[in-house]
Amino acid sequence: MRLVDLSLTIEPEAHEPVPVEVERVTHREGADILGRSHAIGHSQFPGGLGLSLEHLKLTSHTGTHVDAPLHYGPLCEGRPARPIDELPLEWFFNPGVLLSCPGTAQDGPVRVDEVRGQLREIGHRLAPEEIVLIHTGADRLWRSPAYFSDFRGLSREATVWLLDCGVKVIGIDSFGLDPPFDQMLSRYRATGDAGHLWPCHVYGRDREYCQIERLANLDAIGRPRGFRVACFPIKLGGCGAAWSRVVALLDG
Numbered sequence: 094m095r096l097v098d099l100s101l102t103i104e105p106e107a108h109e110p111v112p113v114e115v116e117r118v119t120h121r122e123g124a125d126i127l128g129r130s131h132a133i134g135h136s137q138f139p140g141g142l143g144l145s146l147e148h149l150k151l152t153s154h155t156g157t158h159v160d161a162p163l164h165y166g167p168l169c170e171g172r173p174a175r176p177i178d179e180l181p182l183e184w185f186f187n188p189g190v191l192l193s194c195p196g197t198a199q200d201g202p203v204r205v206d207e208v209r210g211q212l213r214e215i216g217h218r219l220a221p222e223e224i225v226l227i228h229t230g231a232d233r234l235w236r237s238p239a240y241f242s243d244f245r246g247l248s249r250e251a252t253v254w255l256l257d258c259g260v261k262v263i264g265i266d267s268f269g270l271d272p273p274f275d276q277m278l279s280r281y282r283a284t285g286d287a288g289h290l291w292p293c294h295v296y297g298r299d300r301e302y303c304q305i306e307r308l309a310n311l312d313a314i315g316r317p318r319g320f321r322v323a324c325f326p327i328k329l330g331g332c333g334a335a336w337s338r339v340v341a342l343l344d345g
């Protein structure tokens with residue numbers, strides 16, 4: 094079996110909208126901390142060193158992560174929206190389908206006819222709970238300011254269509270599943286229609302589903318199907334999202 098890492102590294106990245114802060118406790122400091130309550134210092138530890146650790150400050154949406162219904166709104170399908178730790182594990186380990194929808198912000202959000210055309214091309218009919226990965230190529234801009242503004246996203250219509258097929262988890266290799274902020278805002282300003290603001294996210298108030306945002310390396314899967322995706326989110330109690338080490342598992 095071959096494993097393909099589909100995750101970004103969480104690291105202090107200059108252009109991140111909410112900067113990641115990492116405060117490191119060194120091996121020497123760790124020894125002093127561990128020994129403090131027993132009145133021993135680092136010099137008494139083997140090699141003069143104890144155990145290191147890190148204090149992190151970041152959002153639940155930093156790096157490759159899974160959005161839960163609670164992120165989209167307080168209610169989903171008329172009931173309290175579920176946080177990430179209450180979703181079934183079965184959603185996060187399933188056959189994957191990779192759809193090639195390359196482009197930039199200029200091309201607009203991925204349309205439903207593109208999704209259907211791709212499926213036709215690969216001769217696949219979606220089965221319920223398959224994990225659909227949208228490959229736009231937006232991760233090539235990671236570590237540049239453009240990563241956060243130059244991407245396609247998925248259209249609401251395509252999201253609705255995928256959920257109609259029974260899909261519960263949709264992943265994309267861009268900053269968000271919705272189009273870039275400036276596009277949504279200018280459409281809203283031009284029409285006054287609030288439906289242009291985070292349409293895919295807000296649709297998650299009507300129907301329960303998860304998004305994987307900020308995937309990477311999708312081209313390394315090398316095949317449109319015939320692989321499984323593991324995207325178990327970290328069990329953050331009561332949170333609307335959690336980080337995930339997303340991996341594609343390729344047999345043979």
Ligand SMILES: [Zn+2]
Pocket residue numbers: 154158159160306334
């Ligand atoms: Zn998110």
